[in-house]
Amino acid sequence: MNLETVMQELEALGKERTKKIYLSNGAHEPLFGVATGAMKPIVKKIKINQHLAEELYATGNYDAMYFAGIIADPNAMSVSDYDRWMDAAYFYMLSDFVVAVTLSESDIAQEVADKWIASGEELRMSAGWSCYCWLLGNRKDDEFSDEKISNMLDMVKNTIHESPERAKSSMNNFIYTVGLSYLPLHKKALETAKAIGPVEIKREKKKNSFLNAYENIQKEIEKERLGFKRKHVRC
Known part of the structure; x- marks a missing residue:
């Protein structure tokens, strides 16, 4: 799977109610409103893929950034990589539950x-x-x-x-x-x-x-x- 197909799958899983909850907690556009549990079938297909994780995180889309954290290879990231991810973590659900x-x-x-x-x-x-x-x-x-x-x-x-x-x-x-x-x-x-x-x-x-x-x-x-x-x- 590549960036485009993952983004399409995440968008298809988005729910307006979930999106409103994320927005009320500090998320902002772009985002789809994907429940974290709904991501598991895609995770099973991809498993660990640091390159794809970096591409997803760079989109600025909250759901893509969350998904990036699940498929990232933690030991493939350096101190500067984690600092770069933190720089883009604009609210607590990214800083505390992704990075x-x-x-x-x-x-x-x-x-x-x-x-x-x-x-x-x-x-x-x-x-x-x-x-x-x-x-x-x-x-x-x-x-x-x-x-x-x-x-x-x-x-x-x-x-x-x-x-x-x-x-x-x-x-x-x-x-x-x-x-x-x-x-x-x-x-x-x-x-x-x-x-x-x-x-x-x-x-x-x-x-x-x-x-x-x-x-x-x-x-x-x-x-x-x-x-x-x-x-x-x-x-």
């Missing part, structure tokens, strides 16, 4: 994520923290440094309330993910979440929302899901 997800399956994931967290740029920070959520929720605990993750919890505790809105959301999710999926620091994550308390997220044209990692971790403990790891990150 960060693809990065999380690469060998340079922590290196790039650390750089983005330190950047001070809202979507890069959000993608960096999100990448760690995907990593911690999938990889074995012994692949991480307890000291490093502990220091990151401290960073969240000290800066979350003053951070950019999208970064706040991903930082809150980081605490939740450590509390649920990274057993060595489960207790510290709970203590950190309790100390932080509810996190207010301000959103344009929508009511402000409040996130509470402490309550969400407790709910998972009650469901006996402590230590949960997902088998796959990308669909």
